[in-house]
Amino acid sequence: MDFRLTGDQRALRSGVRELLAGRFGRDALRAAVDREGTVDRELWRQLGEAGFFALRLPEAEGGVGLGLPEAVLAFEEAGRALLNGPLVATHLAAGIVPGAAEGGTVVTCATQLRGHIPHFADADVALVLYDRSWRVRYPKDLPSARAVRSMDPLTPVHRSSPDIPTAPPHPDGTLLTAAEQLGSAARTTEAAVQYAKERQQFGQPVGGFQAVKHLCAQMLVRTEVARSAVYAAAVTGDLTEIAGAKLLADEAAVRNARDCLQVYGGMGFTWEADVHLHLKRAWLRAQMWLTAAESEEIQADALASAL
Amino acid sequence: MDLTYTEEEEAFRARLRAWLAVSLPELPPKPDPLDWPGRRAYDTAWQRMLYDAGYAGLHWPVDAGGQGATPTQHLIYLEETERAGAPYVGANFVGLLHAGPTIAAEGTAEQRARWLPPVLRGDEVWCQGFSEPDAGSDLASLRTKAVRDGDSYVISGAKIWTSHAEVADWCELLVRTDPGAPKHRGISWLAMPMDAPGVTVRPLRTLAGSAEFAEMFLDEVRVPVANRVGEENDGWRVTMVTLSFERGTAFVGEVVACRRTLGELARTARRNGRWDDPVLRRRLGRLNAEFSALWRLTQWNVSESQSTGGVPGIGGSVFKLRYSHARQELYEAAAEVLGPDAVDLDHEWTADRLSSLSYTIAAGTSQIQQNIVAERILGLPKGR
Numbered sequence: 297m298d299f300r301l302t303g304d305q306r307a308l309r310s311g312v313r314e315l316l317a318g319r320f321g322r323d324a325l326r327a328a329v330d331r332e333g334t335v336d337r338e339l340w341r342q343l344g345e346a347g348f349f350a351l352r353l354p355e356a357e358g359g360v361g362l363g364l365p366e367a368v369l370a371f372e373e374a375g376r377a378l379l380n381g382p383l384v385a386t387h388l389a390a391g392i393v394p395g396a397a398e399g400g401t402v403v404t405c406a407t408q409l410r411g412h413i414p415h416f417a418d419a420d421v422a423l424v425l426y427d428r429s430w431r432v433r434y435p436k437d438l439p440s441a442r443a444v445r446s447m448d449p450l451t452p453v454h455r456s457s458p459d460i461p462t463a464p465p466h467p468d469g470t471l472l473t474a475a476e477q478l479g480s481a482a483r484t485t486e487a488a489v490q491y492a493k494e495r496q497q498f499g500q501p502v503g504g505f506q507a508v509k510h511l512c513a514q515m516l517v518r519t520e521v522a523r524s525a526v527y528a529a530a531v532t533g534d535l536t537e538i539a540g541a542k543l544l545a546d547e548a549a550v551r552n553a554r555d556c557l558q559v560y561g562g563m564g565f566t567w568e569a570d571v572h573l574h575l576k577r578a579w580l581r582a583q584m585w586l587t588a589a590e591s592e593e594i595q596a597d598a599l600a601s602a603l
Numbered sequence: 604m605d606l607t608y609t610e611e612e613e614a615f616r617a618r619l620r621a622w623l624a625v626s627l628p629e630l631p632p633k634p635d636p637l638d639w640p641g642r643r644a645y646d647t648a649w650q651r652m653l654y655d656a657g658y659a660g661l662h663w664p665v666d667a668g669g670q671g672a673t674p675t676q677h678l679i680y681l682e683e684t685e686r687a688g689a690p691y692v693g694a695n696f697v698g699l700l701h702a703g704p705t706i707a708a709e710g711t712a713e714q715r716a717r718w719l720p721p722v723l724r725g726d727e728v729w730c731q732g733f734s735e736p737d738a739g740s741d742l743a744s745l746r747t748k749a750v751r752d753g754d755s756y757v758i759s760g761a762k763i764w765t766s767h768a769e770v771a772d773w774c775e776l777l778v779r780t781d782p783g784a785p786k787h788r789g790i791s792w793l794a795m796p797m798d799a800p801g802v803t804v805r806p807l808r809t810l811a812g813s814a815e816f817a818e819m820f821l822d823e824v825r826v827p828v829a830n831r832v833g834e835e836n837d838g839w840r841v842t843m844v845t846l847s848f849e850r851g852t853a854f855v856g857e858v859v860a861c862r863r864t865l866g867e868l869a870r871t872a873r874r875n876g877r878w879d880d881p882v883l884r885r886r887l888g889r890l891n892a893e894f895s896a897l898w899r900l901t902q903w904n905v906s907e908s909q910s911t912g913g914v915p916g917i918g919g920s921v922f923k924l925r926y927s928h929a930r931q932e933l934y935e936a937a938a939e940v941l942g943p944d945a946v947d948l949d950h951e952w953t954a955d956r957l958s959s960l961s962y963t964i965a966a967g968t969s970q971i972q973q974n975i976v977a978e979r980i981l982g983l984p985k986g987r
């Protein structure tokens with residue numbers, strides 16, 4: 297047993313980080329906000345070329361042939377960068393929907409957000425992802441879908457047609473969403489710490505005040521606990537562990553974004569600071585696939601069935 | 604990221620499991636939790652059994668008398684002993700989990716030969732004399748003084764909260780050897796025999812009603828200079844080694860115990876109908892996720908420590924912070940499951956609920972751990 301990342305995994309992580317830093321830095325992020333979160337097709341194709349969507353597709357089918365742990369590392373980086381678009385759904389559609397693996401097709405999922413479809417207007421296809429498989433696909437012109445005003449400026453949302461069936465959460469989709477939450481939680485911790493070292497009040501950096509330090513320390517603790525859960529679930533693929541990972545990663549992303557906002561003070565309440573983008577996205581992802589209540593029930597079932 | 608065990612590791616697990624199955628029934632009956640002499644006898648007898656079977660000091664280095672087991676084998680040991688319901692280290696806590704490892708890391712060859720084998724055999728029990736009435740969190744402000752007289756130190760002062768001092772043979776003692784130096788510089792780390800003239804132990808009653816810790820008065824106690832571990836006035840550095848062991852690995856086995864307790868809570872709740880309460884059920888569910896994650900975090904920390912030569916990193920503070928609160932939550936949930944039975948002090952979970960209150964205080968309070976995480980991991984400035 298050696299839980300640490302392998303050399304290849306570290307290289308993959310820094311590769312994705314560099315790609316996103318170059319292609320989706322602060323300006324690109326803000327441009328995406330100004331576009332109200334619509335997908336940048338050119339970036340989508342570049343992600344496809346880099347193997348982001350085909351990461352787990354077998355090499356024989358033109359994929360990279362890696363596993364869930366590697367996908368988790370890549371999605372953690374996407375979460376850090378606040379990269380927008382239906383990343384998880386398109387990744388899951390690689391090998392199912394032509395063009396998804398290469399980034400030529402934008403695929404969303406119609407059953408991850410209970411009656412709402414993210415990025416519906418941009419998507420070429422909306423899949424109903426059912427448990428570990430998929431059932432139905434819808435063209436983008438599903439007649440009864442209606443745009444709602446999304447709280448998250450990076451995620452446009454449609455209210456979907458009532459005849460879309462509900463489906464049990466897709467385990468890999470759930471875990472990759474948890475990985476994005478983890479990346480966001482780590483990023484807001486870093487942002488809070490950096491701000492606390494620079495911002496001065498009472499003649500010293502605010503990070504010297506214990507009330508601020510303790511907020512930051514708890515942010516790190518939440519991140520590391522969530523990280524252990526998410527990475528372990530990626531290795532075992534166990535459904536109960538995936539539900540636990542989602543629960544802890546949701547909590548880490550939401551609470552850390554809130555604490556980061558607090559550390560930023562009045563600056564945190566502005567549109568200008570990126571904190572609100574993390575918080576809004578974290579709130580949205582917390583509604584996806586598995587809610588806290590559902591995850592807790594799954595955990596309780598696991599306890600009861602182990603008796 | 605690899606969570607699988609090798610064939611060798613699985614063979615180790617199978618051997619240990621088989622040994623536990625035949626050995627545990629030979630143990631004497633469990634002593635009353637309030638009876639410390641009884642607990643010492645029980646805990647040291649268990650240690651002796653481990654020693655005879657070649658499991659003592661599993662994770663200690665071979666040249667310190669240990670088995671030189673890999674960190675992974677140590678985790679397997681913790682899992683299996685917990686699963687089998689084997690006794691916890693108990694009175695051997697300080698000797699096995701931090702005084703011993705500190706002597707192994709910092710002591711001379713003679714010091715290792717003198718002190719380590721009796722700890723492994725269960726012949727000698729240690730306690731920790733760090734805290735003082737006016738020096739708890741601010742440990743470096745300790746005042747117990749040691750004055751050199753020939754080849755002895757003459758020690759006067761008072762220690763407090765010394766766990767199981769009553770039944771200990773040795774004390775890892777922090778003393779001030781240079782009153783003129785800045786507070787972190789004038790400290791030394793000594794091994795003090797508890798039967799030395801001038802040592803008075805007065806038990807303190809805990810909120811749980813037991814006497815598991817004590818005050819210790821030191822009145823011109825003579826301790827040979829040869830009992831000093833590390834250089835004179837370099838005791839703070841040695842102390843940091845001790846504390847990293849205390850915070851880094853000492854609580855790990857308990858996570859497995861908490862998971863078992865959680866399963867028992869679910870069983871009880873199903874029996875007494877409390878399981879139908881969705882609020883309680885979900886609360887137990889959340890705790891299940893919490894303790895699973897803490898076990899994974901342990902595996903992460905243990906894997907990381909492979910690159911730091913076995914001395915646990917400050918990641919231990921991250922673990923201790925979360926674990927101590929989770930443990931308190933666990934016993935709050937237990938009280939909900941028990942309902943009115945939670946008032947019964949003879950119920951194991953009621954006693955554990957009381958003792959869980961110490962987890963956010965002992966071995967560095969949560970506030971101090973948060974300072975450590977913020978300053979030493981996150982690099983925030985030291986301040987007020």
Ligand SMILES: Cc1cc2nc3c(=O)[nH]c(=O)nc-3n(C[C@H](O)[C@H](O)[C@H](O)COP(=O)(O)OP(=O)(O)OC[C@H]3O[C@@H](n4cnc5c(N)ncnc54)[C@H](O)[C@@H]3O)c2cc1C
Pocket residue numbers: 506730731732733734738739740741763764765766767816961964965966967968969970971974
């Ligand atoms: C069950 C138990 C067993 C113990 N066993 C031993 C033992 O065997 N040997 C031993 O040497 N000691 C032992 N201790 C002592 C333990 O290490 C101390 O109690 C602990 O370090 C806290 O010190 P204190 O009690 O003096 O609290 P104080 O330091 O007086 O703290 C009081 C409060 O102030 C807070 N505080 C203090 N300083 C700061 C700061 N800088 N920033 C923010 N908050 C702060 C604390 O968090 C706490 O809430 C034991 C304690 C317990 C409860």
